[in-house]
Amino acid sequence: HRDKEKEKMKHKDGSTDKHKDKHKEKKKEEKVNKSKERGRRKVEMVSSSCLPVAHTYMLFISALMSYFCGIIEFLIGWCYFLDDSRWEEERYTDGVKWKFLEHKGPVFAPPYEPLPSNVKFYYDGKPMKLSPEAEEVATFFSKMLDHEYTTKDIFRKNFFKDWRKEMTSEEKAKITDLKKCNFTEMSEYFKGLSEARKAMTKEQKLKIKEENERLLQEYGFCIMDNHRERIANFRIEPPGLFRGRGDHPKMGMLKRRIRPQDIIINCSKNSKHPEPPPGTKWKEVRHDNKVTWLVSWTENIQGSIKYIMLNPSSRIKGEKDWQKYETARRLKKCVDRIRAQYREDWKSKEMRVRQRAVAIYFIDKLALRAGNEKEEGETADTVGCCSLRVEHIKLYPENEGQEYVVEFDFLGKDSIRYYNKVPVEKRVFKNLQLFMENKEPDDDLFDRLNTSVLNKHLQELMDGLSAKVFRTYNASITLQQQLKELTNEDENIPAKILSYNRANRAVAILCNHQRAPPKTFEKSMQNLQAKIDAKRDQLANAKRDLKAAKADAKGLRDDKSKKTVETKRKAVQRIEEQLMKLEVQATDREENKQIALGTSKLNYLDPRISVAWCKKWGIPIEKIYNKTQREKFAWAIDMAEKDFEF
Structure with a gap:
């Protein structure tokens, strides 16, 4: 445009100032160059100022990506753990349990x-320094000094016998009478340690917790066929004194320390084998993929094999x-066919067949255990169905208005007394009379039957059938029937849970799952009753407040008074629900004080x-199963719908 204007001027006056034009051109060029320089400097300034910001931003993005990758990896791991399709994965054949195992x-x-120098053991009133081996065993006894076990003759006898084996010859010569031994100072020392543990600071407890967590992460998991599985009991049981259950003849004996040379490791050949502690070696390393245990050893009391197994989950x-x-x-x-068969066998011409048929009847009807054979004197005098003796039953042709009653009275598993009076069918009663003829009280009731013969016959009736299968079947059927009878759809959740526990109790009674009332039972019931009484007082006060609010509202008849009445009414309703919950809890606790519900719930x-049942009635599963139990039964939680029928 400027060039055109110049052309016009040129044509107008016919001349142009060349010097002036050159000066203008030069100024124009300088102006353009300055503009370019300013632009270049701005770019440099922006670039230099943005560089650290961009660098920080990239670091932030990188960290964020790493964080989310970690979360994704964690979630994938948990999804794999929680992926309930794992229960339905293809199984191996020929008894193979796994292809790869590493732990x-x-x-x-x-x-x-060793004990501090100021903690003494006394013999015959005088302090005595013990060798480390003898001192360790003495501490086991001192820790149990206030327990009932240390007053039992068989416990004291077995302990003293095994303790002397750990003594030096000088100690054996001097310590000859357990009654002259004084463990009081040692006992007080361990009580002090126990109190100190209870009084630990949060920091101390946290440190122990962190160490336990470290051990869990390192030793508490294994890799089995691409699954990271939890191990149930990765710690070897420490040495101590054997207690047993009931009046066990071996109580008080020394459970010896398990060392690496006692341990058999089981893992796959292509895995990284566990390393024994420095300076030691394993007894054996196996690669048996037809078993699921990871570690085994033989304990010295009963000679039984102990295992480290996978977690129930x-x-x-x-x-x-x-x-x-x-x-x-x-x-x-097929239970109807089996029942028809053993009823027919009650009339058999062979005594062994009759005895077998009556035994199966007891296992079916009373959920008795089979009763395995055991060496005399090795365990407590506990019996099952096949090992019943004549002294364990009494026959009553008529008792309390019922015909053909059998009274059972014997020690079952874990020395739990089984006492039951039950009417039986006439042929069973007559057969029992026949089995008891010309026998002494300590003679076997089923003298032509043992568990191996019984189990072989049960296998012929149904593949996989055993006395335990009968117990599981009858327990599960009983629970299902009881839940149908006891559950009321109009009741609230606490009342429905009470019904569930009552159904569970019926099963526990069937299976003879008893327990001694907890030592704190009376105290806990008193505390619960105090809460109930306080809640009743609170309810009475709330009802009085509601009555007064209604009276005020009747006179005022305004919105505010109506809202007050509604608030008071809701308060009464809330307290009534709380009271009912406490009363249900008290009833439940009283009814179950001598019944062990957990055994049947977990095993039968x-x-x-x-x-x-939970899904049908809208009961939270955590009200029935705790966290550990929910992990154990994850397969059932995934599989079962509300219409499931056993």
């Missing part, structure tokens, strides 16, 4: 720490549980029955 081995009990354990209950469900389809009741 870190067991955690051994810490070595013995593991895939293999869940699958085993599922198969157990499926076997019991199969019995449901198909969890799908409970899960289906």
Whole structure:
């Protein structure tokens, strides 16, 4: 445009100032160059100022991506753990349980720490320094000094015998009478340690917790066929004194310290084998993929084999549980045929067949255990169905208005007394009279029957059938029937849970799952009753407040007074619900004080029955199963719908 204007001027006056034009061109060029320079400097300034920001931003993005990758990896791991399709994975054939198994081995009990020099053992009133081996065993006894066990003759006898084996020759010569031994100072020392542990600071407790967590992460998991599975008991039991159950003839004997040379490791050949502690070696390293244990050793008291196994929440354990209950469900389809068979056998010409038929009847009707053979004197005098003696039953042709009554009275598993009076069928009663003829009280009732013969016959009746399958079947069927009878759809959740516990109790009674009332039972009931009384007083006050509010509202008849009445009414309703919950809790606790509900719930009741009941009535599963139990029965929680039928 400027050039055109110049052209016009040129044509107008016919001349142009060349010097002036050159000066203008030069100024124009300088102006353009300055503009370019300013632009370049701005770019440099922006670039230099943005560089650290961009660098920080990139670091932030990188960290964020790493964080989310970690979360994704964690979630994938948990999804894999929670992926209930793992219960339905393809199983191996020919008894193979796994193809790959890797773990870190067991955690051994810490070595013995000698007592401080100011803590003395006294013999015949005089202080005596013991050798480390003898002192360690003495501490086991001192820790139990206030326990009933140390007053029992058999416990004291066995302890003293095993303790002397750990003594030096000088100690043996001097310590000859347990009655002259004084463990009081040692006992007080350990009580002090116990109190100190209770009084630890949060920081001290946290430190111990962190160490336990470290051990759990290192030793508490294994890799089995691409699954990271939890191990149930990765710690080796420390040495101590054997207690046993009931009046066990071996109580008081020394449970010896388990060392690496006692340990058999089981893992796959292509895994990284666990390393024994420095300077030691394992007894053996096996690669047996037809078993599921990781570590085994033989304990010295009974000579039984102990195992480190997978946690109940593991895939293999869940699958085993599922198969157990499926076997019991199969019995449901043929139990009528089996019952008809043993009823027919009551009339057999062979005595062994009659005895077998009556035994199966007891196992079926009373959920008795089979009763395994055991060496005389090795365990407490506990019996099962096949090992019943004549002295364990009494026959009453008529008792309390019932015909053909049998009274059972014997010590069952764990020395729990089984006492029951039950009417039986006439042929069973007559057969029992026949079995008892010309026998002494300590003679076997079923003298032509043992558990191996019984189990072989049960296997012929149904593949996988055993006395335990009968117990599982009858327990599960009983729970299902009781839940149908006791559950009232109009009741609230606490009342429904009470019904569930009553159904569970019926099963526990059937299976003779008893317990001694807890030592704190009376105290806890008193505390609960005090809460109930306080809640009743609170309810009475709330009702008085409601009555007064209604009277005020009747006179005022305004919105504010109406809202007050509604608030008071809701308060009464809330307190009534709280009171009912406490009363249900008291009833439940009283009814179950001598019944062990947990054993049947964990071992004999198909969890799908409970899960289906919860889903049907809208009961939170955590009201029936705690966290550990929910992990154990994850397969059932996934599989069972509300219409499941055992």
